[in-house]
Amino acid sequence: MTLEKTPKPTESELEILQVLWQHGASTVRLVHEELSNGKEVGYTTTLKLMQIMAEKGMLEADKTSRSHIYRPLLEEEKTQQQLLDRFMDAAFRGSASKLVMQALGNSNTSKEELNEIRNLLDKLEGGKK
Amino acid sequence: MTLEKTPKPTESELEILQVLWQHGASTVRLVHEELSNGKEVGYTTTLKLMQIMAEKGMLEADKTSRSHIYRPLLEEEKTQQQLLDRFMDAAFRGSASKLVMQALGNSNTSKEELNEIRNLLDKLEGGKK
DNA sequence: TTCATTTTACGAAATCATTCGTATATACTT
DNA sequence: AAGTATATACGAATGATTTCGTAAAATGAA
Numbered sequence: 001m002t003l004e005k006t007p008k009p010t011e012s013e014l015e016i017l018q019v020l021w022q023h024g025a026s027t028v029r030l031v032h033e034e035l036s037n038g039k040e041v042g043y044t045t046t047l048k049l050m051q052i053m054a055e056k057g058m059l060e061a062d063k064t065s066r067s068h069i070y071r072p073l074l075e076e077e078k079t080q081q082q083l084l085d086r087f088m089d090a091a092f093r094g095s096a097s098k099l100v101m102q103a104l105g106n107s108n109t110s111k112e113e114l115n116e117i118r119n120l121l122d123k124l125e126g127g128k129k
Numbered sequence: 130m131t132l133e134k135t136p137k138p139t140e141s142e143l144e145i146l147q148v149l150w151q152h153g154a155s156t157v158r159l160v161h162e163e164l165s166n167g168k169e170v171g172y173t174t175t176l177k178l179m180q181i182m183a184e185k186g187m188l189e190a191d192k193t194s195r196s197h198i199y200r201p202l203l204e205e206e207k208t209q210q211q212l213l214d215r216f217m218d219a220a221f222r223g224s225a226s227k228l229v230m231q232a233l234g235n236s237n238t239s240k241e242e243l244n245e246i247r248n249l250l251d252k253l254e255g256g257k258k
Numbered sequence: 259t260t261c262a263t264t265t266t267a268c269g270a271a272a273t274c275a276t277t278c279g280t281a282t283a284t285a286c287t288t
Numbered sequence: 289a290a291g292t293a294t295a296t297a298c299g300a301a302t303g304a305t306t307t308c309g310t311a312a313a314a315t316g317a318a
Contacts, residue, residue: 156295157295157296158294158295172294172295173296176295176296176297177297177298180296180297192296195294195295195296196294196295196296197295197296
């Protein structure tokens with residue numbers, strides 16, 4: 001099997017990926033406008049970043065029309081999982097339960113979401129009884 | 130109240146903090162040896178990093194003896210919470226439940242830990258019934 | 259066509275994180 | 289005391305990320 005290094009999007013790259021995951025393939029213009037909601041950033045900065053990401057193989061540019069259309073080549077869930085694994089190691093010395101407890105303890109999670117989690121717990125504990 | 134920016138330890142800084150959180154105040158030598166278990170790194174590199182961290186106010190150096198003793202000025206849980214909040218936003222667009230589901234789904238969490246989490250769920254849902 | 263607008267291309271500056279070489283000071287050993 | 293080992297101080301190289309200025313190309317409007 002081809003051994004490919006797991007890509008590690010930087011913080012800025014991740015912001016761009018989030019926009020693309022949420023909106024689907026988009027122009028630099030759209031991505032830039034989304035980012036601008038949250039912070040000051042120049043258009044060419046966004047452009048450059050997206051071009052670099054394309055070089056790195058994180059995005060693919062459709063250049064048929066003047067405004068190129070970029071789509072993410074990284075899958076959202078897979079990427080999140082990789083980031084999460086790294087983060088769990090770095091910040092919580094690998095302890096999933098510590099991380100989960102802190103995540104739940106300090107956030108407003110809806111009743112429905114809590115139930116979803118409980119169901120998952122049931123399924124997991126089923127295998128360990 | 131004094132408004133202080135939440136500190137953002139880098140990856141290397143976090144590694145050092147983890148050692149200090151786990152072992153308590155320590156010399157550069159000890160921290161360096163711990164880090165060396167996981168990767169190649171020069172002694173002066175570790176030293177420099179810890180000095181920089183002291184400048185930034187993350188560590189405090191007791192310089193009374195020749196081998197300075199560094200202790201962490203950042204609290205483990207508070208720091209983890211801040212990192213977690215940022216990470217949740219950056220990687221999961223703020224969704225605690227998505228993060229939690231992925232964290233649990235893809236890790237070997239013991240029965241005991243799962244029960245702890247379930248208890249927390251009970252407490253949380255108690256307030257929402 | 260001419261002018262203004264929008265887009266991409268390119269290169270380089272600015273910033274930040276990481277690494278380490280070298281010098282100097284302090285302590286230990288014989 | 290002389291030599292060895294260990295520590296800190298300092299500065300600077302390296303490398304990665306982020307930022308943006310400027311120019312050229314493409315498009316749209318007058």
